[in-house]
Amino acid sequence: MSKIDEERSAVQILIKQRIALVSRQWTARAARLFKTSGYTNAQRAPLYLLRDAPTGMTQTELATGLSLSEPTLSRRIARLLEDGLVSKHRLLGDGRANLIKLEPSGLQALHSSEATASRDRNLLFQGLSDEDLGVTLRVLNVLASRISGPVDIGGEPEGELASV
Known part of the structure; x- marks a missing residue:
């Protein structure tokens, strides 16, 4: 695997992890945001x-x-x-x-x-x-x-x- 391929792979992994994290955080934020409405x-x-x-x-x-x-x-x-x-x-x-x-x-x-x-x-x-x-x-x-x-x-x- 070339250096460019390794860097691209590393970025892809970071994007995957970030999407999963942001999704969980957004769900938790929405729960806090709408907690008072029930x-x-x-x-x-x-x-x-x-x-x-x-x-x-x-x-x-x-x-x-x-x-x-x-x-x-x-x-x-x-x-x-x-x-x-x-x-x-x-x-x-x-x-x-x-x-x-x-x-x-x-x-x-x-x-x-x-x-x-x-x-x-x-x-x-x-x-x-x-x-x-x-x-x-x-x-x-x-x-x-x-x-x-x-x-x-x-x-x-x-x-x-x-x-x-």
Whole structure:
């Protein structure tokens, strides 16, 4: 392995470790941020998806959209149902499926928590240019698509990031 390859490998390892660390720290920060509202960031996530689905979503669609197992989502939905933020209805034509809809109180809870989240994001992203954010998003999108793809360590990676 050449010196350049070793340096690239070291940077890749640092990036992987940093993404994992930042993800855990962001989750912990969100927990502290929303502690007073009684909801975790994980409980707010279904509300975001439902906000953009005025006719509702099935639990399967929600689970897929959030990359969660259905049992995990069911526990989160149960809390949101209990608090009146969402409602559950049998899907017409398929009595086995449940349609989850955002209730007005859920939209209000999302709006008020989003104001807090927005202020926090502005603080965290302070000083980063639009270009910085664009490059970061492109890199994360490529990594996300590759992570969810097949594992093939024998092939050469595609040159999707050549312009980044």
